[in-house]
Amino acid sequence: MKRGLPAWLTARLALAIALDSAVQLLWKLAALQLPGSLSPSALAAAALHQPLFLLLGALFVWQLANWLRVLEASDLSYSQPITSLSFVSVFALSVLFLGERVDAAKIFGIAFVFAGVWLIGRTPHDRRAGAAGTP
Amino acid sequence: MRAALAGPLLVVLCAVVEGFSQVCFKKSALAPARRHFWIGTGVALFVLQAALYTVALQFVEVSTAFPIGSFAYVVVAILSRRILDEPVTRTRWLGVGFVIAGVSLLAGQA
Numbered sequence: 001m002k003r004g005l006p007a008w009l010t011a012r013l014a015l016a017i018a019l020d021s022a023v024q025l026l027w028k029l030a031a032l033q034l035p036g037s038l039s040p041s042a043l044a045a046a047a048l049h050q051p052l053f054l055l056l057g058a059l060f061v062w063q064l065a066n067w068l069r070v071l072e073a074s075d076l077s078y079s080q081p082i083t084s085l086s087f088v089s090v091f092a093l094s095v096l097f098l099g100e101r102v103d104a105a106k107i108f109g110i111a112f113v114f115a116g117v118w119l120i121g122r123t124p125h126d127r128r129a130g131a132a133g134t135p
Numbered sequence: 136m137r138a139a140l141a142g143p144l145l146v147v148l149c150a151v152v153e154g155f156s157q158v159c160f161k162k163s164a165l166a167p168a169r170r171h172f173w174i175g176t177g178v179a180l181f182v183l184q185a186a187l188y189t190v191a192l193q194f195v196e197v198s199t200a201f202p203i204g205s206f207a208y209v210v211v212a213i214l215s216r217r218i219l220d221e222p223v224t225r226t227r228w229l230g231v232g233f234v235i236a237g238v239s240l241l242a243g244q245a
Contacts, residue, residue: 068160068174076161077215077223081208084234087241109240116233123227127220 005125012070013082019063020086025093026056074125082117142195146203149188154210156180158218165219201242205235 030052047053070079088110094100159177163170192200208231215221 064160064174064178068163071161072164075215075221076157076219077212077221077227080157080211081231081234084205084208084238087238091241105240109237109242112233112237112240114237116230116235116237119226119230119233121230123224123230124222127222 005121006073009070009073009125012066013079015066016063016070016079016083017086017089019059019066020083021089021093023056023059023063024086024090026052026059030056075127078120078123078125081120084113085117088113139194142191142193143199143203145187145191146195146200147206149184149191150204150207150210152180152184152187153207154214156184157211158214161215161219198242202235202239205238208234 030047030050033050033052091100091106091110095102156177159173159180163173163177166173188200188204195203212223212228212231216223
């Protein structure tokens with residue numbers, strides 16, 4: 001991350017990544033508990049009675065509230081790609097808990113995501129702050 | 136429209152809708168007087184994007200949808216530059232390119 005990024009903003013970005021990871025994993029789990037071959041309306045009704053979907057709804061609201069705070073103090077083109085780190089955390093959690101295999105392509109994938117986030121982190125996080133960075 | 140094309144095209148459409156949704160959220164921070172309007176529009180677009188994505192997954196595998204969906208990073212960069220007047224520098228573009236390559240490799244065999 002670029003020097004000068006406020007600690008609270010770093011924490012909010014980390015929270016955004018954590019919430020995004022939790023939402024992705026919960027969504028998978030919740031979808032697995034729904035009966036198959038239902039019409040979209042029946043599927044929506046079934047989802048409303050599924051506790052995991054209610055938890056997902058609460059997480060979405062928290063995620064939105066947190067994200068709006070992030071955007072109050074940073075450029076969209078800065079913060080949004082940084083949340084791609086959730087792909088790395090979801091993969092790591094899938095390896096740890098779901099037994100997903102690790103191969104060379106995925107290691108390179110993680111390296112590329114980190115490199116991208118590092119490059120974006122070197123640019124000014126908020127054009128209104130007028131902070132110096134790499135052009 | 137052929138089913139083979141419908142899925143990827145729907146995912147691309149999702150990325151575009153997601154981009155506009157994110158711009159609305161950023162607008163809510165830039166224009167406090169119309170904050171609720173922009174948040175409401177952003178949430179509506181987000182819901183539309185989720186619905187489109189659900190339909191798209193009936194035509195395309197997740198392992199294909201994820202890399203195509205990472206096109207949203209490009210859309211956000213373009214919209215941030217054009218609509219929000221953010222300085223999307225070469226370094227930021229390079230970072231976006233690395234992120235897309237990384238996401239594609241991570242999700243490529245999901």
